Amino acid sequence: MATVAAVIASTHHPFYYRASTSVGPDRPPFADEWVAKVEAFRDTLTRARPDVLVMVGSDHFHQLWLDNMPQFLVGKAPFFDANFYNEEREFGLPRFTLRGQEDLAAHILRNGLDKNFDLAFSNELRVDHSITCPIITLRPEADLPIVPIYTNIFAPPMPQPHRFVELGRAIRELVESWPSDLRVAIIGTGHLSLELGGPRQFGPHGPDPEFDRKAVEWIATGNLDGCLREVTLDSLHSPGNATHGFMDFMLMMGAAGDGKVADHVDSLDLFHTMEAYFTWYPEGVPA
Amino acid sequence: MSRYLLDKFLFTVDRDAALVERYRTEPVALVAWWEAQLANKILNCTDRERSSWLALTEVERAALQSHDHVKLFELGAHPFLTLTLFIAMFERDHGPLEYQRAYARAMEHLQLPYPDIST
Numbered sequence: 001m002a003t004v005a006a007v008i009a010s011t012h013h014p015f016y017y018r019a020s021t022s023v024g025p026d027r028p029p030f031a032d033e034w035v036a037k038v039e040a041f042r043d044t045l046t047r048a049r050p051d052v053l054v055m056v057g058s059d060h061f062h063q064l065w066l067d068n069m070p071q072f073l074v075g076k077a078p079f080f081d082a083n084f085y086n087e088e089r090e091f092g093l094p095r096f097t098l099r100g101q102e103d104l105a106a107h108i109l110r111n112g113l114d115k116n117f118d119l120a121f122s123n124e125l126r127v128d129h130s131i132t133c134p135i136i137t138l139r140p141e142a143d144l145p146i147v148p149i150y151t152n153i154f155a156p157p158m159p160q161p162h163r164f165v166e167l168g169r170a171i172r173e174l175v176e177s178w179p180s181d182l183r184v185a186i187i188g189t190g191h192l193s194l195e196l197g198g199p200r201q202f203g204p205h206g207p208d209p210e211f212d213r214k215a216v217e218w219i220a221t222g223n224l225d226g227c228l229r230e231v232t233l234d235s236l237h238s239p240g241n242a243t244h245g246f247m248d249f250m251l252m253m254g255a256a257g258d259g260k261v262a263d264h265v266d267s268l269d270l271f272h273t274m275e276a277y278f279t280w281y282p283e284g285v286p287a
Numbered sequence: 288m289s290r291y292l293l294d295k296f297l298f299t300v301d302r303d304a305a306l307v308e309r310y311r312t313e314p315v316a317l318v319a320w321w322e323a324q325l326a327n328k329i330l331n332c333t334d335r336e337r338s339s340w341l342a343l344t345e346v347e348r349a350a351l352q353s354h355d356h357v358k359l360f361e362l363g364a365h366p367f368l369t370l371t372l373f374i375a376m377f378e379r380d381h382g383p384l385e386y387q388r389a390y391a392r393a394m395e396h397l398q399l400p401y402p403d404i405s406t
Contacts, residue, residue, distance in 0.1 A: 061298055061368060066291060066406055067330060086301055089375055154367070156405040197356075197366025198401060199394035202387040241366055241401055271384075 004175055005183040006048035007280040009219065009252035010041065011273065012057070012133035012189035014091040030270060037266050037277065038137045044264045044279035045138045047286040048185055052101045053139070053146045054175060056188030056251055057130025058153045070120035071159050072167060075148035076105035077123050082132045093129055101145040108147060108174045115170050134189050151251065153190070153244045161231050164247040165224060168254025186255050190248030192274045193239035200240060202272050208239035212274040215246060216267055219278050222260040224253050256280040290363045291406040292326060292341050296351060297368035299325055301375065311376040315352045357393050363402040
């Protein structure tokens with residue numbers, strides 16, 4: 001059976017690419033520290049020696065739209081083109097193409113359905129910055145095949161937070177039951193407190209540093225009980241109007257396992273939002 | 288009340304560079320054209336298969352035609368869609384993050400709970 005080589009969760013910040021590649025007066029003062037933290041984070045994936053990446057993210061109204069909105073969707077295709085016109089325009093993100101791992105996608109779909117997750121699927125999916133930001137930060141060679149899994153954290157009505165946790169647990173089991181000798185990293189990105197298009201956006205910190213502090217603690221210690229006690233669809237409005245993206249972190253806590261302490265924890269307090277990076281090694285920390 | 292149609296306007300304009308520019312320079316004409324031509328287009332169907340019932344309210348149409356992002360927020364337009372499109376139109380006239388911060392300041396009077404964005 002396949003090996004889960006690493007479980008990795010982080011924020012996805014579309015400004016990282018531009019900040020990290022800019023030079024001279026265009027380079028922001030926080031860029032060097034940010035690059036150093038991301039490179040240390042990247043090393044945690046490299047050391048896991050993955051062959052395949054399962055990548056959890058959320059489409060930002062690029063391909064998925066309100067006339068036909070899935071809650072959870074698995075991409076099953078031989079290739080995934082990446083990034084959209086408005087992401088080039090606003091963030092300067094590059095376009096590229098990733099290979100797909102179709103047999104793992106088929107396994108996740110068939111057996112996920114049989115585990116009572118009514119997963120939607122796409123055979124022609126263009127992935128957006130929720131998938132490409134972690135490629136840029138964690139695997140800029142973009143050389144490994146992926147299975148993208150999209151969640152709806154964007155358009156109400158959304159699934160309950162506990163459903164994200166349960167799906168994370170299921171994805172872990174599905175990867176572990178895939179008849180393959182390959183090493184799979186499960187990577188997912190979301191948000192801590194975040195406001196977009198509202199009065200609290202683009203402040204000197206994230207809109208709710210206290211929520212961010214608690215959230216990092218829940219994730220780093222695998223404290224799903226504490227997290228599920230406090231986090232509801234309603235409560236997530238309070239830290240910032242885009243904070244429902246935290247549910248993708250909850251999914252990744254489910255994939256990492258209840259009570260599992262992360263082997264790598266880091267964060268960076270930026271303007272607008274806090275960045276956070278977590279890695280778990282189910283087989284133990286690589287030598 | 289047609290939050291879905293407000294969102295559909297923002298979504299379809301934001302993904303098309305020519306429409307972004309037309310909306311920036313001639314918002315009244317573009318919104319009228321869009322409502323006549325695209326409001327009832329089913330995005331994943333052929334042009335022949337259209338909806339028959341979608342229309343903006345006067346308040347919604349006025350908010351779009353006046354580039355009033357605060358009113359759009361109050362009407363429950365999806366904040367991410369509004370922000371992305373308005374950055375595309377207006378960031379060019381400002382320094383780094385200056386437009387985004389002014390956008391937020393214009394909404395300072397708004398309190399939680401924010402308007403419902405469900406469609």
